[in-house]
Amino acid sequence: MSEAVWRVLAARGFGGLTLRAVAAEMNASTGLLTHYFPSKKALIAYALDVADERTATRPQELPPKPGMDGLRTALTNVLPLTPEAAAMNRVWVSSWDGSLADPELGTRERNRYEGWRARLRPHVVAAIDNGDLPPETDVDELVATVAAFTHGIVVQALFDPGRFPAARQKALLDGLLHALQAGH
Amino acid sequence: MSEAVWRVLAARGFGGLTLRAVAAEMNASTGLLTHYFPSKKALIAYALDVADERTATRPQELPPKPGMDGLRTALTNVLPLTPEAAAMNRVWVSSWDGSLADPELGTRERNRYEGWRARLRPHVVAAIDNGDLPPETDVDELVATVAAFTHGIVVQALFDPGRFPAARQKALLDGLLHALQAGH
DNA sequence: AGGTGCGTACCGAACGTTTGTTACGTACTA
DNA sequence: TAGTACGTAACAAACGTTCGGTACGCACCT
Numbered sequence: 001m002s003e004a005v006w007r008v009l010a011a012r013g014f015g016g017l018t019l020r021a022v023a024a025e026m027n028a029s030t031g032l033l034t035h036y037f038p039s040k041k042a043l044i045a046y047a048l049d050v051a052d053e054r055t056a057t058r059p060q061e062l063p064p065k066p067g068m069d070g071l072r073t074a075l076t077n078v079l080p081l082t083p084e085a086a087a088m089n090r091v092w093v094s095s096w097d098g099s100l101a102d103p104e105l106g107t108r109e110r111n112r113y114e115g116w117r118a119r120l121r122p123h124v125v126a127a128i129d130n131g132d133l134p135p136e137t138d139v140d141e142l143v144a145t146v147a148a149f150t151h152g153i154v155v156q157a158l159f160d161p162g163r164f165p166a167a168r169q170k171a172l173l174d175g176l177l178h179a180l181q182a183g184h
Numbered sequence: 185m186s187e188a189v190w191r192v193l194a195a196r197g198f199g200g201l202t203l204r205a206v207a208a209e210m211n212a213s214t215g216l217l218t219h220y221f222p223s224k225k226a227l228i229a230y231a232l233d234v235a236d237e238r239t240a241t242r243p244q245e246l247p248p249k250p251g252m253d254g255l256r257t258a259l260t261n262v263l264p265l266t267p268e269a270a271a272m273n274r275v276w277v278s279s280w281d282g283s284l285a286d287p288e289l290g291t292r293e294r295n296r297y298e299g300w301r302a303r304l305r306p307h308v309v310a311a312i313d314n315g316d317l318p319p320e321t322d323v324d325e326l327v328a329t330v331a332a333f334t335h336g337i338v339v340q341a342l343f344d345p346g347r348f349p350a351a352r353q354k355a356l357l358d359g360l361l362h363a364l365q366a367g368h
Numbered sequence: 369a370g371g372t373g374c375g376t377a378c379c380g381a382a383c384g385t386t387t388g389t390t391a392c393g394t395a396c397t398a
Numbered sequence: 399t400a401g402t403a404c405g406t407a408a409c410a411a412a413c414g415t416t417c418g419g420t421a422c423g424c425a426c427c428t
Contacts, residue, residue, distance in 0.1 A: 015199060015281045019388065029405050040388060090284050097199045097281035100274050100342065110343045145333065145360055148340055152332025158284065159294045176329055179363050203414065213379050224414060
């Protein structure tokens, strides 16, 4: 079931997520879908769950050590460096259309962002403790900054993969982190 | 006509852009719409034109002087600091769903990004000439970086306006630009 | 000057398709 | 027997698209 939903998501985005598309993808009837989902909104919610889970369990590079390197790794793991990672990012970006229109989904996306920033926070704190970042650094501001930068690179890379190959994405991230260190 | 299209876009996003919605918005029939647009894709293309024009002619703060201040102004003008600017950004973000699914629209969005970066470029060059940025700065990398950061702030602010009020958005931008100067 | 022809602008209705949803039937299981 | 797990069929609504018809204006002809 989650497999079929994900395949539809990857192929057509959230805008192309329909009961029949999912049913066809698993060679089943629409009755099966309505049996498990009382409404379309429930299907969308489940699709977001699927995306959440695929995001959480995706292959990730483990942070080598706390601090700046850990932060770099955490952000690198988000970038569309592989076709699979690109597909995942495409799904999330495509979800923003509906999330901006529906307040309920908007709240969910806001919480998702909040969770991501919360997961980034310890790395920044460790980087400060390590002396990689100046002690007077405002943690929340820096977290929001690197999160913004990373998603900005994601979007640009999705629309122009030729101009933003994996190597450049990583170089851009390195450049930003280096600049933020300020006292190297 | 462009007024009606824009109202639909602002209220329901690109996902909610239908012939009937536009027709209703201008108290006309669907026949009028099909008279001017041979297909739905033509309507979408026109809607993107409308969005492009509203973006180009939106009220902007003029760059006080070339260099870092000019770059800051150019980026500030993009941020969703007012309800109108937020509506405009919402429309653009909502357009990404379709642009990721349709190759033709994808190319168009890629070119739009390219144009934006090209417009940012002179400011970066001037900043280097002024000594605001180190002479060894890679212009294209820095342009991509500030563009990424800005759009990343846009998305976060759209989903969490409470946590990203205008003052914080500007403070975050200032913080980034300050960090990029590196030799103050 | 006045009729005629024709392209443009638009309406209103209908078409076929796709959508989400509902209802009903059937098989299996406990 | 009761309940879960589906399939099949139909539904109304909304969609993009097509089409016949009307009104208007401008050129042309006599």
